[in-house]
Amino acid sequence: MKKVVKFGGSSLASACQFQKAASIIRAEKSRRYVVPSAPGKRFDGDTKVTDMLYDCYETAVGGRDFDKKLDKIKARYMEIIEGLNLKLSLDQEFEQIHDFFKKGAGKNYAASRGEYLNGIIMAAYLGFPFIDAAQVIFFDADGNFDPEKTNNVLSARLAKTEYAVIPGFYGSLPGGEIKTFSRGGSDITGSIVARAAKADIYENWTDVSGFLVTDPHIVDDPEPIETITYRELRELAYMGASVLHDEAIFPVRSEGIPINIRNTNDPSAPGTMIVESTCKKPRYTITGIAGKKGFAAVNIEKDRMNSEVGFGRKVLSVFEDNGISFEHIPSGIDTMSVFVQQAEFEEKEQKVLAGIHRTVDPDYLEMESDLALIAVVGRGMRSTRGTAGRIFSALAHANINIRMIDQGSSELNIIIGVDGKDFEKAIRAIYDIFVVARL
Ligand code: ASP
Numbered sequence: 001m002k003k004v005v006k007f008g009g010s011s012l013a014s015a016c017q018f019q020k021a022a023s024i025i026r027a028e029k030s031r032r033y034v035v036p037s038a039p040g041k042r043f044d045g046d047t048k049v050t051d052m053l054y055d056c057y058e059t060a061v062g063g064r065d066f067d068k069k070l071d072k073i074k075a076r077y078m079e080i081i082e083g084l085n086l087k088l089s090l091d092q093e094f095e096q097i098h099d100f101f102k103k104g105a106g107k108n109y110a111a112s113r114g115e116y117l118n119g120i121i122m123a124a125y126l127g128f129p130f131i132d133a134a135q136v137i138f139f140d141a142d143g144n145f146d147p148e149k150t151n152n153v154l155s156a157r158l159a160k161t162e163y164a165v166i167p168g169f170y171g172s173l174p175g176g177e178i179k180t181f182s183r184g185g186s187d188i189t190g191s192i193v194a195r196a197a198k199a200d201i202y203e204n205w206t207d208v209s210g211f212l213v214t215d216p217h218i219v220d221d222p223e224p225i226e227t228i229t230y231r232e233l234r235e236l237a238y239m240g241a242s243v244l245h246d247e248a249i250f251p252v253r254s255e256g257i258p259i260n261i262r263n264t265n266d267p268s269a270p271g272t273m274i275v276e277s278t279c280k281k282p283r284y285t286i287t288g289i290a291g292k293k294g295f296a297a298v299n300i301e302k303d304r305m306n307s308e309v310g311f312g313r314k315v316l317s318v319f320e321d322n323g324i325s326f327e328h329i330p331s332g333i334d335t336m337s338v339f340v341q342q343a344e345f346e347e348k349e350q351k352v353l354a355g356i357h358r359t360v361d362p363d364y365l366e367m368e369s370d371l372a373l374i375a376v377v378g379r380g381m382r383s384t385r386g387t388a389g390r391i392f393s394a395l396a397h398a399n400i401n402i403r404m405i406d407q408g409s410s411e412l413n414i415i416i417g418v419d420g421k422d423f424e425k426a427i428r429a430i431y432d433i434f435v436v437a438r439l
Pocket residue numbers: 008009037038048050051114168169182183184185186187
């Protein structure tokens with residue numbers, strides 16, 4: 001059994017959190033490759049080291065004095081080192097960082113130092129070899145992640161070392177400069193390492209016990225999700241459920257390696273298993289509910305629209321020409337609506353409206369704003385009758401008007417559009433009917 005374990009920023013924010021992480025790693029010999037994030041927030045209102053680094057670097061490139069800011073960052077690490085009773089000096093590292101900041105080594109380099117230094121501390125604390133991610137994770141000349149080169153080099157390297165710490169979040173460009181993934185990207189590194197190590201499982205340790213059926217800010221203490229498929233997760237993540245970086249599933253998905261989301265502060269909780277597919281029936285008909293506010297709809301009416309070949313394409317080309325992607329396009333015989341993200345749409349709305357008039361000459365055109373979309377996701381829906389019926393009656397009982405319905409062809413999700421003001425109430429009503437009523 002071989003495991004890759006990634007620890008998020010809050011799991012490594014202080015010496016005490018480091019100790020928890022280390023005892024988790026030491027508890028199983030199979031936890032062989034460790035991917036740390038940079039120190040995150042220790043308490044509400046605290047600043048992540050990554051953000052401190054971005055800020056410090058900006059000061060440096062602005063030609064201002066950045067010594068104080070860099071000292072503060074160093075103090076965060078020293079607090080951890082001292083708390084762990086480690087004999088480790090980062091003086092040389094910080095001198096080099098200072099020099100590189102002065103030389104303008106780039107934002108990516110700056111941000112990457114967060115995980116780099118945390119990796120050095122973690123390796124010293126565990127007694128594991130340290131592998132600099134710049135030597136094993138590669139991006140191409142366009143700045144895109146290079147999966148094949150990375151996998152070749154990294155797997156060869158891991159074959160030579162039974163245990164290692166590999167910092168998350170960054171790698172290098174062909175010329176050797178540092179490049180980071182997008183924010184939260186240590187999740188991706190963990191997945192890349194799991195693939196290269198041919199791990200049996202990728203454990204992603206964070207500060208929650210996995211995915212919850214819905215947002216705890218909306219429903220009190222929602223039930224955890226035990227097992228979720230990659231496809232379900234994609235649907236929920238797109239609609240705002242965030243625990244794991246969006247891109248993190250791809251490297252392991254192609255190898256069939258499951259991801260287990262676990263809680264560093266509650267290691268006995270089983271967390272959530274993310275798998276390719278499973279025979280396990282979900283506990284409830286639905287796996288999760290997620291949603292987002294801030295959508296607008298453009299409603300277009302034209303007599304005999306349905307017999308006009310190319311009507312939809314022409315309408316959508318107007319959105320495309322304006323660089324706006326659409327979310328959903330529910331349609332009727334003589335009507336068609338296009339759902340878009342309001343923030344993106346607002347600045348271009350008049351151009352789009354004019355474009356639609358010009359291209360399809362509608363009888364009537366209307367816009368609605370402040371809509372919310374809710375995704376009810378579940379692999380169990382396919383084989384269960386009446387799921388949509390239950391959603392609609394739950395919403396009707398809660399006095400919520402449904403503005404749009406869309407069921408994907410995969411029958412994995414039902415998307416419902418409601419007024420923004422009904423958003424939370426609608427999620428609660430759906431949660432109640434599927435989860436609370438079943439408990
Ligand atoms: N430290 C980076 C961030 O704050 C990457 C990560 O934690 O995954 O985004």
